[in-house]
Amino acid sequence: MIRGAYLETTVDDLKLGAKKPAMPYSDVRLLNVLSHTLWFLPNVASCFAMKNLLDQKQNKFYHDYIINVCAGNKAGMGVDALNKVLDSMDDPLKSKTIILSCGKLTTGVTVKPWTGIFMLRNLSSPETYFQAAFRVQSPWVIDTDDGHKEIMKRECYVFDFALDRALKQIADYSCQLNVTESNPEKKVQEFINFLPVLAYDGSTMQQISAEDVLDTAISGTSATLLARRWESALLVNVDNDTLSRLMANKEAMDALMKIEGFRNLNTDIQTIINKSDAVKKAKKRNRE
Incomplete structure (x- = not known):
């Protein structure tokens, strides 16, 4: 799922085409940025289990990364744990690391x-959630050979595959920041101005508003996200048999012909059906 190569969603991805969401380790726009990431897991056992999974021979993609388990007594405490992580990066401009903690x-x-953190655990405390998230916001500037400073990190990301959980944390945390403001929507809006939220609802990825954040935190979805799902290409599953039955139904065709877009497509649909039938007949004759 993290690489956008989940087998069960392959057909859906083909339907979405260019609207396919940007997955962290598959989209080139993100792949070039996420050389060093922190994966926040539930416990020590899950950290070692994840390392074992990433080290398996079929997961060749992750073999280019140094997988560092920063959990348990062997990882050290405080500065010792930090130094091990920094040492594993060596030259961070050339290396690639994944830290499991x-x-x-x-x-x-x-x-x-x-430059990125993956929230792979449930957290009840917004403070803990955002304390971890803000680790990736630290500026990264280097001195060049000609004495100038170059900004190496211009963007950073927080990935959470549980939309309800993430938006509830945002709603709770942002409402605690400004005690003088009584309108929760304004509080959330001010927060997401600095931390924009892109939500993928199974069909499209879009930036969501403060109203959507609060709606989802309360009810599990928002009116906007729900409406978007009805526009999804994933709901369209039309084959030649369906088209033939549709065109044979006078009432349905009369209703559809009132739509200008369908009137323009009507001739093309009939052509597609005829050509498809001709191809099937030709294949059948060849087999005989």
Whole structure:
């Protein structure tokens, strides 16, 4: 799923075409940015299990990354844990790392090359959630050979595959920041101005508003996201048999012919059906 190569969604991805969502380790726009990431997991056992999974021979893509388990007693405490992570990066402009943690290095530390964090656990505390998320916001600037400074990190990302959980954390956290403002929608809007939220609802990816954040946090979805699903290409599943039955139904055709877009397509649909039938007949004759 993280690489956008989940077999069960292959057909859906083909239907979406150019609207296919940008997955972290498949879309080139993200792949070039996410050289160093932090994966926030539930416990020590899950960190080692994830490392074992990424190290399996079929997961060749991740073999280019140094997988560092920053969990348990062997990872060290405080500065020791941080130094091990920095040492594993060596030259961060040339290396690629994935840090697996269940709590270490998620508060009070700065690892400049981190550009993304994956929230792979349930957190009830918004403070813990955003303390970890803000680890990837640390500026990363280097000195060039000619004495100038070059900004290496212009963007960073928080990935959460549980939309309801993420938006509830945003709603709770942003409403705690400004105690003088009584309107929760304004509080959320001010927060997401600095932390834009892109939501993928199974059909499209779009930036969502403060109203959507609050609606989803309360009810599990929003009117906007729900309406978008009705426009999704995933709902369209039309084959030649369906088209033939549709064109044979006078009432349905009368209703559809009132739509200008369908009137323009009507001739093309008949042509497609005829050509498809001709191809099937030709194949059948060849087999005989």
